[in-house]
Amino acid sequence: MYTIERYSVSYYNEWNNFVSRSKNGTFLFHRDFMEYHSDRFTDFSLLVFEGQKIVAQLPANRVGNTVFSHKGLTYGGLILNQKIKLSAVLEVFKAVLQYLDAEGVVTLNIKTIPVVYHLQPAQEMEYALFLANAKLTRRDSLAVIDNSLPIKIAANRMEGVKKGIANGFTVIQSHDFEAFWQQVLIPNLQNRHGAAPVHSAEEITKLAARFPDNIKLFIVNNNGHIAAGTVIFETETVAHAQYISAGDDKGLTGSLDFLYHYLVTEHYANKKYFDFGISNEEQGRKLNNGLAFWKESFGARTMVQDFYEVQTVNYILLDNVLV
Structure with missing residues (x-):
């Protein structure tokens, strides 16, 4: 049903146009931003097609047998079409894991997009990660002001x-x-x-x-x-x-x-939101209390950003989840 293609410069316009119309993409996923540090990363970004139509994208880079939802970006994961439904995202994520497994990738590491950046609710991938037995490896705390x-x-x-x-x-x-x-x-x-x-x-x-x-x-x-x-x-x-x-x-x-x-x-x-960013150290295990206190003194309160690790062979766990 879904086919996967590696990003190449021939997809430059299609990639950027999709990001601009997605429900959870930001300018960080524009190729002109991603490629300022292309010399530091081996790009392994993916486009997911349903027929001729792009329905999702994964900004990513590869290190050995591991793919990261791009280490050079603050957040990442699946960038989604505004009309896509949860059941379709489960199939898309399964297709991505299956493709990576066939490419010799053992592990996919994903840093999620904090919900304040979503234009519409867009946590379908987090549910898919749960179904694929992904492991939570890190959790950062963001200090955010809700201006409403x-x-x-x-x-x-x-x-x-x-x-x-x-x-x-x-x-x-x-x-x-x-x-x-x-x-x-x-x-x-x-x-x-x-x-x-x-x-x-x-x-x-x-x-x-x-x-x-x-x-x-x-x-x-x-x-x-x-x-x-x-x-x-x-x-x-x-x-x-x-x-x-x-x-x-x-x-x-x-x-x-x-x-x-x-x-x-x-x-x-x-x-809508003012995000002071994180006050964490040591992969989220330590809190810089003085920095967090300063941000909270402006009225900011805590939201979290999660990091996951999932084995690509776990695509089989996404079989038969729809009833």
């Missing part, structure tokens, strides 16, 4: 906002990713975590140029100096904070509180 509900910002955050006002700070949208990276983000990550940003300044600059409506940099300007900044990945339903960084004096100056108060209460007040 009243937001109460904690007094200690408002103290920071008052400090920012007293210091004459302003928030501006900037295109100078290089300056934010070099002056604030890279030093902070290196000094505090011995780490580097996932995206280089060159990569994020190119991506922002390709997706100007989706990738935005906001900085706190202090007389020409960057006191704080953040990158927002914006989808139709969510404003997601991808990077959050400020100078060591942020507690004294209120720079970060000032920035996020503006984003939450003004710039993105009409966005």
Whole structure:
């Protein structure tokens, strides 16, 4: 009933058009986003056809005998047609597992798409994973503000906002990713975590140029100096904070509180959700309590993102599940 094809450049337009019309796809699945790091991953993305019509897609990469629902993306799994029904998704997932098994793939790892990014309810794949005896391997906690509900910002955050006002700070949208990276983000990550940003300044600059409506940099300007900044990945339903960084004096100056108060209460007040992202470490097993507390002080509350591992031979478990 369903046939599977590996993605190739000949499917570029069809792939992107499907993502734009799907019920759970975002700009992260556009090929122009996925392929900025194509040198780091062996692409193994799949298209699922019913006749000549695409009904689902799986952004993915392969490492040995394992396929990942793409390690270079924040979330993934099956991207679904808006009209597809649950029974059809079960058959689609079975076809995907069977195809992977025939290709010598032993394990499929999937990081789910948090529900706040769905344009319509789209958790059919999670049910299919349950039926295929998938193993939950990781669970991250996201701090999310639902803007349809009243937001109460904690007094200690408002103290920071008052400090920012007293210091004459302003928030501006900037295109100078290089300056934010070099002056604030890279030093902070290196000094505090011995780490580097996932995206280089060159990569994020190119991506922002390709997706100007989706990738935005906001900085706190202090007389020409960057006191704080953040990158927002914006989808139709969510404003997601991808990077959050400020100078060591942020507690004294209120720079970060000032920035996020503006984003939450003004710039993105009409966005359905504001997602601060995760506060987890060690594959979800540790919680950075201070970071989580700061996000929750803005009124954010917890949603989860699950990660699964499923054996491809388990496609046989999806036989005879419909009654």
